[in-house]
Amino acid sequence: MRVVVVGAGPTGLFTAMALARRGHRVTVVDRDTGPRPDGSWPRRGVMQFHHPHALRAQVAEALQAELPEVWDDLLDAGAEPVTAAPGPGSLGAPAELMAVRCRRLTFERVLRAAAERQPGVVLHTGHVDEVCIDRGRATGVRTDCTTLDADLVIAATGRAGRLGAARRAPARGGDCGIAYVSRQYRLHPGAQPGPMNFPLGRTDLYPGYQSIVFLHDNGIFSTVIARSSDDRALAALRLTEVFEAAARAVPTLAAWTDPTRADPITAVLPGGRLHNTYQGQLDDTGAVGLPGLVFVGDAVCTTNPAVGRGITTSLLQARQLVRLLGRDPSDVVGLTLAFDAWCSENIAPWFEDHVYWDAEQRRRWGGADIDLTRPLPSDLIVAAAQADPALFDLVGPYLGMRALPASLDAARPRAAEIYAGGWRPPVPDGPTRDELAALAATYASTSATP
Ligand SMILES: Cc1cc2nc3c(=O)[nH]c(=O)nc-3n(C[C@H](O)[C@H](O)[C@H](O)COP(=O)(O)OP(=O)(O)OC[C@H]3O[C@@H](n4cnc5c(N)ncnc54)[C@H](O)[C@@H]3O)c2cc1C
CATH class of the missing domain: 3.30.9.40 (D-Amino Acid Oxidase; Chain A, domain 2)
Incomplete structure (x- = not known):
């Protein structure tokens, strides 16, 4: 199958390589020209590129499963896996991988270098202006300098991507505040x-x-x-x-x-601006908007990065898409429907979790106390484990994204009881918000930077 992947971010590169290793011929198109000869990489258009990224265990697992030598390359580039010590009853089982310490720059450089070497993948520089359509089906993309034919177009265009926007129902959510x-x-x-x-x-x-x-x-x-x-x-x-x-x-x-x-x-x-958004594959009528065009990664779901879920939700999607394509790549409508259903079940809950959590966080940052008349947000359920360590068993799988946010329901009654009893998460030493604001005002008045 000829596949065009639009977007050479983590999702696009990972998907392209995984598909090429299954025999598909893949062209990846991105307007970004890649790292400069001196190693620097401004990466305009991906505003988060130089902001901190933490990679969860699922990112390492995706590489180990699909691109094992890229995982080795990442370690050679200095990425550090963090493991949990095996527990007393583990009988010599290996330590469990929890996360990877790695900059986004390091991660993407390694992925891109691997994609450049990958047989079956061609990297093409250009801005994709539109998806080509013939008889109601995507047949490729038009860039600012050429047309690329494809049996399947995968839009891994990130949180700001506009390609194919009119082909699906508007995103839910927005600025996370x-x-x-x-x-x-x-x-x-x-x-x-x-x-x-x-x-x-x-x-x-x-x-x-x-x-x-x-x-x-x-x-x-x-x-x-x-x-x-x-x-x-x-x-x-x-x-x-x-x-x-x-x-x-x-x-x-x-x-x-x-x-x-x-x-x-x-x-x-x-x-x-940081977003919590979710946009499925289907149009306003619930049908596949354009057969042969599939969205993946941040183009489907973006969440407040404070707990580093974005690349995990992106690569979980990419792996599922690759799995589904392995079944019957010719049935593009069936593929898209199945992928959309899977994302609704497995990805959208992380978006919904953040929407509620962030709104409650902002309310408390504005001076309000915990509102026990409403459901506790996830962060407070997790925090309650400090008061009752028995809750750790219930909140741990959620923290590691091994169980969906609904798994916290089991911990909810006990957490509510803890807050109703007057316990509040301890506040660390440091300036209050008002003290920080006063300090900001003092230094802003003398600041030389614009
Ligand atoms: C401030 C911040 C911090 C974050 N921290 C973390 C973290 O700690 N851990 C974590 O897991 N996630 C984090 N994330 C989320 C993470 O950055 C995203 O999940 C990740 O970038 C998604 O990858 P992607 O490949 O789907 O999209 P992107 O990385 O956005 O890549 C999309 C690519 O598509 C290209 N493109 C778009 N449209 C076109 C077009 N029409 N033609 C050609 N090219 C096009 C763009 O140039 C870009 O290269 C953070 C996000 C933000 C905003």
Whole structure:
């Protein structure tokens, strides 16, 4: 089968290579020209490229299953798998992989280099303007310089992709109301990482904002401060002086970014709008909008990146699409319907989880207490395990994305009881939101950066 994949991001490259290894002839088209000879890669059009990425175990599993030597390449490039120590009853079972410390830049460079070497895959640079249609079926794509024929067009065009937009019902969701500012640093040779409270780094949730550190590959880490997008006072965090002052004021960020431990290697990076969106394959009437055109990856589902679910939901989709194509590639309508049904069941719940969680988070960041008259959002159910460790068994599979958000229902009554009893998640040491806003105002007035 001739396949055109539009988009050479993680989803497009992974899907293309997996299909080529099953005998399909695949052309991947992207407007991006790839890394420059000096190794830098601005990656315009993918705003998150230089923001922190954490890779969940499912990403490693996808590579190990489909592209095992690419997994080896990733390790050679410095990516660090994080494993959980085997428990007492594990009888010598291997340690369980939990996550991979790796920059997006490192991950995508390795994937792209592998795709360039992959027999059966051709990488083509160009902007795809439209899908070609003949007798009601996709027959290829037209780029700014050529036409590429295909039996199947896969749109892995990411969260901002517009290709084929009119062929499916509008996306559900939208802006998640949370904004990011981040910066990358490099640990000095021999310096130890700073304080950690999860396998990839450190997260501290304050009433009004969140600070996160993600440890990546090769001694590089990112710091993040997340806030409500409508908190105008904290918008000044995008200014270098303000971000640096905040990093000195928040104790765990201060420990990580202490100049004796690490130096910044990027500018302060303001994040664009963060979305929670889900858009299936079907049109407003519930039919396949254009047989032969399938959407995958962020083009289907995008979630607030605070807990790093995007590449996992993307590669889970890619693997399912490849599986379905292995059954009967000629039945493109059946394939699309089956893929859409699978995504509705297995991917949409992660979107719905974030929509509710983020709305509740913003409400609490605005000063409201936990509302026990409404269902508890997932983050509060998870947090309640600090008060009752027996809940860990119930929330663990959800945290690892091994069980869908509905699995938290079993923990819900006990978590509600804990909050009704007056327990609240402990607030870490550090500035309050108002103190951070005051500090932002002070440094913004003296800031040299625009
Ligand atoms: C701030 C931020 C932080 C994130 N952090 C994490 C994290 O920690 N962990 C995690 O798992 N996920 C994270 N994500 C999500 C992750 O980045 C996405 O899930 C991932 O990029 C999806 O890959 P994709 O290949 O589907 O889309 P993309 O990476 O967006 O790639 C789409 C590609 O399509 C190309 N394209 C689009 N339209 C056209 C066209 N018409 N013609 C030619 N080319 C086209 C684009 O140039 C681009 O290369 C984060 C997202 C954001 C916004």
